Amino acid sequence: MSRIQATFDKLKQQQRKALIPFITAGDPSLQLTVPLMHGLVEAGADVLELGVPFSDPMADGPTIQRASERALKHGMSLRGVLAMVAEFRTQDATTPVVLMGYGNPIEAMGWEVFAKRCAEVGVDGVLTVDFPPEESHDAFEHLQAHGIDPIFLLAPTTNDARIQQVAKLARGYVYYVSLKGVTGAGNLDLSAIEQKLPQLRKHIKLPIGVGFGIRDAATALAVAKLCDGVVVGSRIVQEIEDSTEQSVVGNVSKLVKELRLAVDKA
Amino acid sequence: MQSKQMYNYPDSTGHFGQFGGTYMAETLIPAVEELSREYLRYRDDPEFKAEFAYELKHYVGRPSPVYHAKRLSESLGGAQIYLKREDLNHTGAHKINNAIGQALLAKRMGKKRVIAETGAGMHGVATATVAARFGMECIVYMGAEDIQRQAANVFRMKLLGATVVPVESGSRTLKDACNEAIRDWVTNVESTFYIFGTAAGPHPYPMMVRDFQCVIGNEAKVQMPEMIGRQPDAVIACVGGGSNAIGLFYPYIEEKNVQIIGVEAGGHGIASGKHAAPLTANAKVGVLHGNKVYLIQDENGQIIETHSISAGLDYPGVGPEHCLLKDMGRAQYVAINDDEALAAFDALCRFEGIIPALESSHAIAHAIKIAPTMSKDKALLVNLSGRGDKDMNTVATLKGITL
Ligand SMILES: Cc1ncc(COP(=O)(O)O)c(C=O)c1O
Numbered sequence: 266m267s268r269i270q271a272t273f274d275k276l277k278q279q280q281r282k283a284l285i286p287f288i289t290a291g292d293p294s295l296q297l298t299v300p301l302m303h304g305l306v307e308a309g310a311d312v313l314e315l316g317v318p319f320s321d322p323m324a325d326g327p328t329i330q331r332a333s334e335r336a337l338k339h340g341m342s343l344r345g346v347l348a349m350v351a352e353f354r355t356q357d358a359t360t361p362v363v364l365m366g367y368g369n370p371i372e373a374m375g376w377e378v379f380a381k382r383c384a385e386v387g388v389d390g391v392l393t394v395d396f397p398p399e400e401s402h403d404a405f406e407h408l409q410a411h412g413i414d415p416i417f418l419l420a421p422t423t424n425d426a427r428i429q430q431v432a433k434l435a436r437g438y439v440y441y442v443s444l445k446g447v448t449g450a451g452n453l454d455l456s457a458i459e460q461k462l463p464q465l466r467k468h469i470k471l472p473i474g475v476g477f478g479i480r481d482a483a484t485a486l487a488v489a490k491l492c493d494g495v496v497v498g499s500r501i502v503q504e505i506e507d508s509t510e511q512s513v514v515g516n517v518s519k520l521v522k523e524l525r526l527a528v529d530k531a
Numbered sequence: 532m533q534s535k536q537m538y539n540y541p542d543s544t545g546h547f548g549q550f551g552g553t554y555m556a557e558t559l560i561p562a563v564e565e566l567s568r569e570y571l572r573y574r575d576d577p578e579f580k581a582e583f584a585y586e587l588k589h590y591v592g593r594p595s596p597v598y599h600a601k602r603l604s605e606s607l608g609g610a611q612i613y614l615k616r617e618d619l620n621h622t623g624a625h626k627i628n629n630a631i632g633q634a635l636l637a638k639r640m641g642k643k644r645v646i647a648e649t650g651a652g653m654h655g656v657a658t659a660t661v662a663a664r665f666g667m668e669c670i671v672y673m674g675a676e677d678i679q680r681q682a683a684n685v686f687r688m689k690l691l692g693a694t695v696v697p698v699e700s701g702s703r704t705l706k707d708a709c710n711e712a713i714r715d716w717v718t719n720v721e722s723t724f725y726i727f728g729t730a731a732g733p734h735p736y737p738m739m740v741r742d743f744q745c746v747i748g749n750e751a752k753v754q755m756p757e758m759i760g761r762q763p764d765a766v767i768a769c770v771g772g773g774s775n776a777i778g779l780f781y782p783y784i785e786e787k788n789v790q791i792i793g794v795e796a797g798g799h800g801i802a803s804g805k806h807a808a809p810l811t812a813n814a815k816v817g818v819l820h821g822n823k824v825y826l827i828q829d830e831n832g833q834i835i836e837t838h839s840i841s842a843g844l845d846y847p848g849v850g851p852e853h854c855l856l857k858d859m860g861r862a863q864y865v866a867i868n869d870d871e872a873l874a875a876f877d878a879l880c881r882f883e884g885i886i887p888a889l890e891s892s893h894a895i896a897h898a899i900k901i902a903p904t905m906s907k908d909k910a911l912l913v914n915l916s917g918r919g920d921k922d923m924n925t926v927a928t929l930k931g932i933t934l
Contacts, residue, residue, distance in 0.1 A: 321820075371832070372823075442558060
């Protein structure tokens with residue numbers, strides 16, 4: 266059984282919701298990413314989304330754009346991200362790691378090589394923002410062949426036909442983008458999420474995580490009540506930006522513990 | 532006729548062979564699907580076609596003439612150079628052909644807010660113009676670096692009632708303006724029509740922009756026989772994203788005796804690495820801004836900053852149909868460096884009394900390069916995609932003059 270499925274199965278038995286933090290690999294520095302990953306797990310994260318920085322992050326707001334720029338300035342590359350996951354796995358064999366980013370760095374490496382490397386280092390899922398199902402044939406084939414879950418996005422604008430298409434292809438969990446906008450946007454609309462989820466559940470049998478715009482304990486709790494997992498990105502990346510190298514692991518842990526407490530009230 | 536049936540791109544999923552496609556975030560997929568549906572619905576609609584033709588004639592001032600650059604040709608002593616005068620269009624470039632077409636579609640789709648990216652500012656000005664013409668709200672994203680280079684066009688857009696948003700991220704040029712426009716679109720997807728400025732991006736843009744720009748080649752195919760009794764030996768156009776080029780080239784694809792030459796921005800030279808010529812430099816295939824194309828990138832798949840003297844060619848990618856035409860061998864792609872483009876700019880000013888856009892100067896430079904190698908009875912048709920008024924500051928600065 267995959268780490269992602271095992272994690273969600275266990276949470277379901279415990280009647281808890283998943284907390285899924287996102288950080289950009291290589292931010293604030295190459296050395297601090299793996300310690301941050303362990304810090305996130307200790308603070309209560311169930312699944313880690315590790316951002317692969319890209320020069321043109323079209324779906325991201327200013328906070329994650331800046332993180333990507335910092336990471337690239339430090340020389341972060343897809344190869345480097347895979348090496349970080351390998352290092353993380355030497356001390357953590359159970360927490361699922363999902364790589365999240367844009368398709369071009371993977372295209373440049375080649376999907377076959379990438380999928381093989383993912384399996385070797387212990388990546389569990391891959392989410393490419395700009396590769397919708399209709400352009401994911403290659404990606405899907407190679408990821409499947411190496412037992413890596415392709416994670417797909419659904420959005421407020423997604424219609425029934427597309428939900429069914431994603432239901433067929435998706436593995437692991439499905440990521441529902443809570444709002445029309447970029448990461449870190451401020452226009453979260455809880456009632457809109459509540460209305461959309463039954464339409465998703467009709468076809469999607471996998472766990473559904475919700476992300477974009479979740480910025481504090483209150484919004485995390487409110488969203489957790491509606492779905493199976495809460496993804497928090499920009500708020501954590503902002504905390505990283507606002508911290509020093511000395512304080513960053515502690516500050517991020519504190520924030521994630523607060524989010525954990527909130528999510529566990531759901 | 533047989534070959535006509537063979538060249539039929541894109542396919543129904545928006546692919547030109549391995550190129551093109553719809554590489555967009557999920558939120559925008561329904562929007563591009565809707566756009567495809569609506570475009571296909573109106574593209575052959577007699578009323579839509581008539582309105583488009585009316586606007587092109589009475590508002591843009593079409594057909595644009597073909598002009599024989601006699602003195603320039605004589606000075607070179609070889610092939611005759613003809614210019615397709617897109618610089619004489621309202622707003623001064625070919626960009627208006629496409630902006631009108633998309634605005635008419637936006638109107639039918641009930642969208643009252645339009646957004647655009649712009650590099651040189653010509654597409655931004657064209658979009659601001661049609662937005663004023665049709666009473667739409669208009670936001671134009673422009674790289675901060677380009678705002679410096681093209682100050683006059685920024686002022687024109689503002690006069691026309693558009694909001695110009697400076698983009699400070701990345702290389703602060705055209706590709707970053709595209710990123711920001713896409714971010715706006717994903718946020719305002721229901722109210723907003725994205726008037727994309729070149730024959731690239733997610734399906735249906737490469738096809739739709741080509742169709743709107745084909746008026747250039749369709750006119751030329753009638754005008755050239757009127758002027759010289761036959762079609763030219765070659766058609767030549769500069770290639771940024773590739774809209775003015777595909778507009779001229781597409782109607783000539785089946786004319787196998789007509790050579791097709793696209794001219795990319797060589798910047799400081801291909802070997803210097805500071806250029807914007809993905810096809811000439813044999814860049815690798817990649818995915819950016821919704822399509823799979825040849826793309827200037829590093830070995831890790833990060834997009835590299837490009838360089839060109841002309842803001843409108845300063846882009847790391849190129850439209851998918853040009854990628855296919857290159858692979859098929861139907862079109863040839865070459866690069867012209869900054870200094871060669873500048874020399875061609877000067878030559879056209881002095882020999883013909885026409886001040887060309889720096890983008891178009893690249894196409895002229897290539898004609899100047901090959902004309903002397905050809906006999907005097909040969910004919911080259913160059914797309915003069917725009918006028919050079921916007922480039923006064925850039926050229927003056929390069930000549931060490933402060934205006
Ligand atoms: C006058 C002119 N020519 C050419 C271009 C390049 O665009 P494209 O390759 O889409 O024709 C531009 C773009 O700004 C332009 O302003």
